[in-house]
Each structure stands twice: as structure tokens, then as C-alpha cells.
Amino acid sequence: MSIQVKFFGLLTEIVGADEISVNGIADTDELKTKLLRDFPKLKDNRFVIAVSKQIIRNNQALHAGDVVALLPPFAGG
């Protein structure tokens, strides 16, 4: 089961990409664990997770084709 994970701002520099494909991840907690393991420098950075363009506060199940985004602090305006 494949999902897209988008990165923005400083996070793209840490990951080295603005988008990656991830397989076999059931929920956002599992995704976060995997990303922190693959990209340890993410630990030092604040971000929120959006699933289908909505920021999530709790663990959320993921489905094939979901688009997840890791969003660093906003700077609009």
C-alpha cells in the first residue's frame, strides 16, 4: 500500500526531497516513527502532519493513495 509524503520548507533540506513514496505503513504514528528513523535530523524540528490537506492531532489510519504532508511552522503574511 503506497502513500505519498510531501515535505516543505526546512524539512525538504533534511530529507533531500520534496516528496517520497512510502509503503506498508498503516497509520501516522507508524509513519512518524519510520521517518524519524530514516531521517534522524527531523527530531530537532517542529512540524505538524496533514493527511488529505487536513492537519491531524491524533493518530490516523492511512489508506492507499493518501497524501501526507509534513509542515514546518508557517510564515505567511
Place this chain on the structure above:
Amino acid sequence: MSEKKKHKVFVNGAVNPQFIADSIAKHSSKLNIGAHNIFLGQVRADEINGKTVQSIDYSAYDEMAEEKFHEIRETAFEKFNLTCLHIYHSKGIVRAGEISLFVFVSSKHRDIVFDACHWIVEEIKANVPIFGKEIFEDQNYVWKQNL
């Protein structure tokens, strides 16, 4: 049922002051308007660790930002008795002294536009996934964070 018309918010580079003047002029045909409130966000030459910000390079999670702008717009019309609302935000490089955000609110009365404009600007800053690189004269940069 809310209108499905798409309002384009992002502009490439700085918002042109002439565009702001033209927007004001365009509203003179709307004779039920009694008050406008305009907010302009300008890039400030902040000093950070002895270096001065020369420009900000704005980027965004486009699809989500557009949805958020749409939600802010819809909610603003529900909360406040507005005649008109226009929001423009820069993407790409905006130099210090240039305008990066233009919010233009119109209504019959001033109390409505004072409240609405404030609410809209705070919503944009808190909820729209826009990111900014503050670029210094030596071309180094830091990522901007809203307070």
C-alpha cells in the same frame, strides 16, 4: 450553498502598489459599500545575528493553501456582513520594502471591516501552509516562523 467560483490568491513576486490602487478604484461602482479596510504585509529588513534580511522567498503547499484560503473566505462571509473580500499573497522572491500580502475587505459599515480584516489576517498567518526563506545580503538564509 457557497459559490464555487475560484478566487486566485497567489501572485508571482511582490504585490504591485498600482494593483492595490486599481483594486480600490474598481470598487467605486459598488454603491452599497461604505467602508473598506486594507491590510498590507510588507517584507521587513529584519536584523538576525548581525545580518539584514534582503528578501523572502515564499513557497507553499499549494493545494492545501488554496483550500485554506477558500475556507477563510467562506467563513469570513458567514461571520461578517461583507460586501466584498479580496486576498492576494506572494509566491517567490519579495524584496524588503515590497508587499507580500494584500487583504481588501469591504462592507456597508466600518465596524464590520475593522473586525473582519483583523480576523482574516490572523487566520491566514495561523492556518495557511505558506513557508518563507529569509535571505540575507550574503545569500545565506534562515526559514521564517510566524509568531
